[in-house]
Amino acid sequence: MRRLTSLLAAAALAASAGTAAAAVPGAPARPTVAEGAGARAAATPAPLAGRTIVIDPGHQLGNSRFPKRINRLVDAGGLRKPCNTTGTATASGFAEATFAWRVATRLRDALQAQGATVVMTRSLNSRHRWGPCVDVRGRIGNKGYRGRSRAADLKISIHGDGAARSGRGFHVIVTKKRGTVVRSLRLGRLTRAALDDAGFRRSTYTAGGRGIVRRSDLGTLNLSRIPTVMVELGNMRNPRDARTMRSSAGQRRYAQALAAAARRALQP
Numbered sequence: 001m002r003r004l005t006s007l008l009a010a011a012a013l014a015a016s017a018g019t020a021a022a023a024v025p026g027a028p029a030r031p032t033v034a035e036g037a038g039a040r041a042a043a044t045p046a047p048l049a050g051r052t053i054v055i056d057p058g059h060q061l062g063n064s065r066f067p068k069r070i071n072r073l074v075d076a077g078g079l080r081k082p083c084n085t086t087g088t089a090t091a092s093g094f095a096e097a098t099f100a101w102r103v104a105t106r107l108r109d110a111l112q113a114q115g116a117t118v119v120m121t122r123s124l125n126s127r128h129r130w131g132p133c134v135d136v137r138g139r140i141g142n143k144g145y146r147g148r149s150r151a152a153d154l155k156i157s158i159h160g161d162g163a164a165r166s167g168r169g170f171h172v173i174v175t176k177k178r179g180t181v182v183r184s185l186r187l188g189r190l191t192r193a194a195l196d197d198a199g200f201r202r203s204t205y206t207a208g209g210r211g212i213v214r215r216s217d218l219g220t221l222n223l224s225r226i227p228t229v230m231v232e233l234g235n236m237r238n239p240r241d242a243r244t245m246r247s248s249a250g251q252r253r254y255a256q257a258l259a260a261a262a263r264r265a266l267q268p
């Protein structure tokens with residue numbers, strides 16, 4: 001609905017600009033700044049128009065209140081694992097679920113502004129809700145799942161890590177399983193490059209400084225049939241990372257970097 005509204009607003013703006021131009025036939029060809037900007041906007045189609053991107057904000061804020069549902073074993077792609085986990089938190093109690101949600105909603109807005117259709121694996125961040133499970137998170141966006149006639153173009157799963165206090169930095173996780181591995185690895189490299197460019201440091205405690213890890217034990221990655229990355233954007237137990245992850249400015253920088261990665265991955 002939000003996207004439809006913004007599209008309608010853009011259409012109305014374009015229509016009124018057209019009407020204004022048509023109303024002054026023979027007027028001197030001296031474009032105002034507004035007209036120039038309008039012409040440029042019209043000449044540049046939204047770069048992600050026609051693309052569908054799945055954003056998976058890790059965990060759900062209420063998971064810890066529903067242990068039975070969260071601990072139920074589900075298919076995680078060749079193994080069975082708990083439906084989900086509670087996620088981690090900073091030392092001051094800022095939850096990973098909320099961090100992931102805030103980065104995800106900023107990322108959603110940035111991608112929609114570029115014309116993309118965005119599918120979120122959860123629609124709210126609530127203490128009174130749980131899930132979805134990792135099997136659902138993994139399959140959302142696949143062709144045929146929930147009646148989807150066409151596969152989504154890519155998926156980004158957003159997390160914060162809960163490692164030893166001394167380690168900091170981001171790492172990108174890519175599947176080891178055959179299928180989407182080549183395209184997911186490409187997306188992983190572009191995501192790492194975008195986070196590098198945004199000034200975030202690579203993990204000091206895993207991935208040997210390469211910033212990318214390949215794993216075969218994550219349902220979110222194993223069950224996805226589209227290029228997918230999971231990002232651990234920082235270590236929430238590390239005070240410096242935690243400060244960045246708690247701040248609006250930090251959340252915005254993470255989202256902008258992920259939007260840049262998606263755009264680079266999808267540009268022709």
Ligand SMILES: [Zn+2]
Binds near residue numbers: 058096159
């Ligand atoms: Zn997580």
